[in-house]
Amino acid sequence: MVGTSISPTSLPKAASLTKALVAPPSSTVKLAELTTIRRVWEEELASTFHGIQPASRIRIDAYRLHRSITGHTESERPFQWTPWTARRRIGLDSVRACIANPRVSPVQATHDTVDRLLRRAEDNGGREDRLVEWLVGLSTGSRAVVEAESVLWATQLLCALDWTQISRPVIGSDRSLGGLGRVILRGRVDVEVRMGTSRHRRPDSLDIGLAETALFVVMAGQHAPSSRLELGLPALTIALDDRHQSVPTTVVGWWPASGRALILPVDVDLLLRTAEAVVEAIRCEIDRLPRRLHRTEKLKPTVDPSVDQRVAS
Amino acid sequence: MPVVTEVRPPSPTRSASQDVLAALRGDPTRRPDIDPGLAGGLREWLEDGLSFLPDTLPAPLMVSKQKLRDVLGGHWVETAGAARGPVSGSLALGAVMDALFRQVVTLGHLEDPLNDGLDALRIGARQSDVVEYVESLCGEDLTRFRDEVETQSAILLSRWPKLSPSWLPRTQERIAVPLAGGNVVLVGVVDLIVGAPSTGRASVALIEVKSGSARLGDREDLWFYALLETLRSGAPPSRVATFYTRTGQVDAEDVDDARLIASVQRVLSAVGLLLGRA
Secondary structure, eight states: OOOEEOOTTSSSHHHHHHHHHHSOOSOOOOHHHHHHHHHHHHHHHHHHTTTEEOSSOEEEOHHHHHHHHHTOOSOOOOOOOOHHHHHHHHHHHHHHHHHHOTTSOHHHHHHHHHHHHHHHHHHTTTOOOHHHHHHHTOOHHHHHHHHHHHHHHHHHHHHHSOGGGOSSOEESOOEEEEETTTEEEEEOOSEEEEEEEEEEEOTTSOEEEEEEEEEEEEOOSOOOTTHHHHHHHHHHHHHHOOSSOEEEEEEEEEETTTTEEEEEEOOHHHHHHHHHHHHHHHHHHHHHSOTTSEEOSOOOSSOOTTHHHHHHO | OBOOOOOOOOOTTSOHHHHHHHHHHOOGGGOOBOOTTHHHHHHHHHHHHTTTSOSOOSSOEEEOHHHHHHHHTTOOOOOSSOSSOSOOHHHHHHHHHHHHHHHHHHHSOOSSHHHHHHHHHHTSGGGHHHHHHHHHOOHHHHHHHHHHHHHHHHHHHHHSOOOOGGGOOEEEEEEEEEEGGGTEEEEEEEEEEESOOOSSBOOOEEEEEESSOOBHHHHHHHHHHHHHHHHHHSSOOSEEEEEETTTTEEEEEEOOHHHHHHHHHHHHHHHHHHTTOO
């Protein structure tokens, strides 16, 4: 698993980032390798959940993966909407509007998005999602913070890339994937770009095409050693999902606060290491479950070290 | 310490907000081409100056404009955990006016200034001490505080110009530049940034908002933020400005290499003092 950084002094930065995002991949993970990774993943899950039946599915997202990798053991605060948790969802809508019509500014697009959400709440008589319920209850001063944070987020993403060089980007292309009915993987993708199609041979000798995709993720905070695996999560979520017939080739993570970017080619090593980290995160979550759950057997303490060898063979 | 600044007096032929807009814009023809080696050179200078640091510190040293000011002014006191001291009236006023400025830039209007400002602070948990302070005011103290907020809000609304959406205004943008392998992190939250990222010529302006009187250190704060933006984006901003909500005046200047170099020296001096090397 290797990655490269973009020099913060290469200007214009959006051109450098876009070039890195849409560059042809040096290699693509083969269908046979994807199949093996999926099989190993399912075996690991089966082993992890042996004798355990959690009351609800365990969700592994970037936040929980980060907690597991960095060893944060304090109890997790329940999710609640704040300007900082709402800004991405509103900001993605704004970015879509700005790209569809370049004359629309992030301020206007964000205001329109919030207005539309509030109108929807009125039209639906309160039967709305939690974000809308929360927005409806905010005063003008509080709502101004939500809009300001969303404008900031949307402007950062709009300025990060040279959109004239990207063909048909998908803005906000998050993926979810279930596993054994007990796990949900959630991969956050801010921009997905279809790169082309690679041909693969199935075990039954039929040739199929897999869409190659490049992923762009806006990261919060600062670059850290755990960032590679956190960026591997959306790639793994797509790679494990055989419904969409696509294979990720590149993940670009970008930290607007520091201006730093990390470009990761998606290879077998990245996917396997991320899968190991995800399994470990699942174990952490299982350990947090109340003891009254149906737990009949101690978990294995570490990830099976033969995973790499099995795929390599 | 109050200082005389290059605040432009209101022009008899233009509205007050046009004067502010002109000060923010400066002379576009003077915006310099970006020196591609400048940001890298400044970073190398900082890295060299921090090379005395051990491989790892117990915790990253966070360097903000306030810490620079305190350390170089000789009144830095290490406080465990606390980012700032107890809330004062001026600190609370500054926090409320920052929130109201953000609302004016984003929504273009205020409803009830004090309530708008407090609601903005309530929604972010980090300012709960400011909210508690204001809520604890009563009688004449509360009246004075409310009057000051309303007076400054009226000045803000009458003097602050409506910005073109094409300026891409974004408020309270956080910048964090790690140095020395992450041992030192230069941090700042800029009240307002305008302008699209540089494509070869300086194109971004940074604006700070102050609710108090102009001080000598205000410009040094701006130069520090200009340094952060240069290190983050690779291009220095074209212009920096402080908008004073107490008077409606603006103090703006172009950014040049000398300001950025002065800021590098301040950072290195402050880190040296903090780590007992000066």
